[in-house]
Amino acid sequence: MPEKKIILSGMRPTGKLHLGHWAGALENWVALQNDGGYANYHLVADYHAITTNLDSSHIYEYTIDMLLDWLAAGIDPEHSPIFRQSQIKEHAELNLIFSMLITTARLERNPTLKEQVRDLNLGPISYGYLGYPVLQAADILLYKGEVVPVGEDQLSHIEITREIARDFNRQYGGVFPEPVAKLTRFARLPGLDGKKMSKSLDNAILLSEAPDDVRRKMKKAVTDPQKIRKGDPGRPDICLVFTYHQKFNQAEEAEVRQGCESGSLGCVDCKIRAAEKINEFLDPFRGRRVRYQEKPEEVKQILEKGETTAREVAKKTMSEVHKAMKMG
Numbered sequence: 001m002p003e004k005k006i007i008l009s010g011m012r013p014t015g016k017l018h019l020g021h022w023a024g025a026l027e028n029w030v031a032l033q034n035d036g037g038y039a040n041y042h043l044v045a046d047y048h049a050i051t052t053n054l055d056s057s058h059i060y061e062y063t064i065d066m067l068l069d070w071l072a073a074g075i076d077p078e079h080s081p082i083f084r085q086s087q088i089k090e091h092a093e094l095n096l097i098f099s100m101l102i103t104t105a106r107l108e109r110n111p112t113l114k115e116q117v118r119d120l121n122l123g124p125i126s127y128g129y130l131g132y133p134v135l136q137a138a139d140i141l142l143y144k145g146e147v148v149p150v151g152e153d154q155l156s157h158i159e160i161t162r163e164i165a166r167d168f169n170r171q172y173g174g175v176f177p178e179p180v181a182k183l184t185r186f187a188r189l190p191g192l193d194g195k196k197m198s199k200s201l202d203n204a205i206l207l208s209e210a211p212d213d214v215r216r217k218m219k220k221a222v223t224d225p226q227k228i229r230k231g232d233p234g235r236p237d238i239c240l241v242f243t244y245h246q247k248f249n250q251a252e253e254a255e256v257r258q259g260c261e262s263g264s265l266g267c268v269d270c271k272i273r274a275a276e277k278i279n280e281f282l283d284p285f286r287g288r289r290v291r292y293q294e295k296p297e298e299v300k301q302i303l304e305k306g307e308t309t310a311r312e313v314a315k316k317t318m319s320e321v322h323k324a325m326k327m328g
């Protein structure tokens with residue numbers, strides 16, 4: 001049997017996930033897992049969470065909320081270890097070594113960092129935050145990840161991971177693969193106001209949303225401002241509701257487009273139809289979530305088991321690293 005390719009996927013624990021997380025990354029995680037040709041590692045980047053917010057008191061709670069969403073979405077812990085970065089000491093160790101292999105100038109040029117500093121209005125940043133992509137490189141390379149399913153905002157970080165892998169291999173000998181990023185087709189799903197979907201903008205539909213809340217939220221979605229009443233022709237390509245049809249109601253996409261453009265479909269009905277499709281899509285998530293919510297101990301055990309597996313792999317890689325460096 002050919003060896004399975006290694007996938008390393010990770011998210012910061014930000015609490016409950018929304019449809020944007022699904023479209024941006026999680027969908028790919030599940031698809032790659034179900035493909036059967038890959039070995040998947042799922043990382044909770046809890047140290048990364050404190051790079052932009054030192055308050056760590058909610059991280060555990062957010063981790064559990066996020067894990068429930070992963071499991072509800074179909075991540076199978078029997079096949080794919082799920083673990084926290086903070087519980088595997090080797091992440092910190094490899095981060096330290098990698099931090100010698102990259103210049104501060106290179107890290108200061110990182111466009112994702114610049115964007116975040118601007119968007120989040122961050123003042124002077126910490127040494128740890130500047131090194132965010134270095135820790136991420138350690139996350140990926142500790143497990144010799146070859147494929148990294150991420151949103152497009154992470155491409156610059158994967159590029160840095162590749163550079164670090166190359167530089168390490170050149171300096172000390174070939175230990176690491178050069179991982180590639182894998183983007184989803186719908187890298188960005190708009191929120192209900194047309195901006196990027198985000199919990200802090202209050203424009204998100206959560207993966208754990210109850211059916212009535214999906215309907216209520218969809219009612220408020222912004223549509224083509226030129227289409228005021230049924231009968232007015234609309235422009236589906238500038239309407240976020242149409243994007244939801246494209247994503248969650250492909251079978252009726254052409255019909256919805258035609259109805260919108262001709263005016264025979266009104267926005268109220270169009271939104272109701274989208275809400276129903278989103279609910280149909282989320283139904284299997286709801287079923288799986290209930291199973292895990294009834295057994296909170298099981299979620300803890302999933303983490304413990306995943307961390308035991310991850311630790312073994314991490315230790316093995318670190319001994320290869322030390323050997324390559326002639327330090328062990």
Ligand code: TRP
Nearest residue numbers: 008009010011012045048136139
């Ligand atoms: N930086 C990623 C994000 O914000 C999270 C992350 C940390 C990650 N380590 C990773 C993603 C390793 C993929 C692989 O979404």
Ligand code: SF4
Nearest residue numbers: 234239241260267270
């Ligand atoms: Fe948007 Fe649908 Fe209204 Fe067209 S009919 S503008 S796609 S909500």
